[in-house]
Amino acid sequence: MSIKSKIINVGIADIKVGKDTDVLRTTLGSCIGIVLYDPEQKVGAISHIMLAKDPTGKDASKFPHKYGETALPILIEMMKQQGSNIGQYSCRMFGGASMFKGINSQFLQNIGEQNIAIVKKFMEEKKIPVIVEDVAGNEGRTISLYCDDGRVLLKKAGMEKYLYKVR
């Protein structure tokens, strides 16, 4: 990491964009981190969604970044504002953990799965290729996107590795 790089924390239910020496970082449980990266312009973004949809129907207007259905269009828009359009970037996705099988919370069992499904559906509709995914399981994950070359540092369950595939 160069001295000039700036670490930008992407909180829960948050979206951040960065470029060049910026490093975007987020930690995920059942939530999903959606990473978009444009290798030509060195522009990247991470959206950290909690749920696929707003179960109440009232919260998404106040907190659109929480839910896949409202956050993903904003993510695309934010990339566009940085001068990067669909076709110039691909998608990587991380998170969506859950191992709560056989317990009596339907909700907790399904959060991860539904989060994964909505991202895939959205990317398919928008024709944005999903080139890397590290999802499901029961591990927490911390991901760092280095905007200088698009590599992602993935930390989970005691292991850490760089993922260099960006296109």
Add this chain to the structure above:
Amino acid sequence: MLKSKVDEVLQDVNKLPAISSVVSKVLEKLQKPDVNIADLAQEISKDPAITANVIKLSNSAYYRASKPIRTVQEALMTLGIKTVKEIVLLTAAKGILSQDLNSYQLEAAQLWTSSLLVAELSSKIVQHKKLKIDKDLAFTSGLLCSVGKIVLAQFFSPVMMQIKTDLKDNQEPFSVLEKKYFGYTHMEVSENLLKRWNFPQELTDVVANYLTPENSKSNPLLTSVVHIASILIVVSGIGIDIGGESVPISPFALNQTGVTEADIETYFVHIPDLQAGLADLLNV
């Protein structure tokens, strides 16, 4: 097995996280029914850092004092003894719960944020379900339930490789691996620490059993509340550590508290809002 080494540390006061003598004395005084405000104010004022924090936090948006507070005595008069006790504890806890636990893959800021969120959510659950538990007690129990990890974190290095291998196909709660390698779970260590700090028994029972609330002897209801809060915070990814999402919500806890599927959903969705409301405490 590192048990004998962990034992050594647990017996050596100098190697354990400590809370200041002022905090101990304040907590001791507060356990007596006839506590005197002037006396308490004087005790707190012996520690300048705690005094500064009490005044600063008393004026924060979180505690919403009705008028500006300039002294510890004013804080006690305006916010009440219980709230000032909470602030004193928070300050002490921050000193202990904000360090990097690299082996658990937890950074100081995450550990502190998640401890505060478990505390806050525990207190909210008590209020929301109208449970007959003091909400401040729920807050404190939630705040301290990870404290044992601080002691165990220092023993990871020699067994890190083995733990990583075990983690790959681990289907059990991470505390089972803690027990296997260190001879103690972090819950047992937390219990030990709280006893050493002279915390009341109702609190030590909660931290000792918050991941297995059905084993709680003296306070299954409160233990269940903290259990549910801690699992939801883990699922949200805040402070998620090497153990990942390995502990399911206990049906016993749901039964005890009356927390429903719909409640879980609501609590989960509002975690970011809860975090925003804690901004003042996060930066104690």
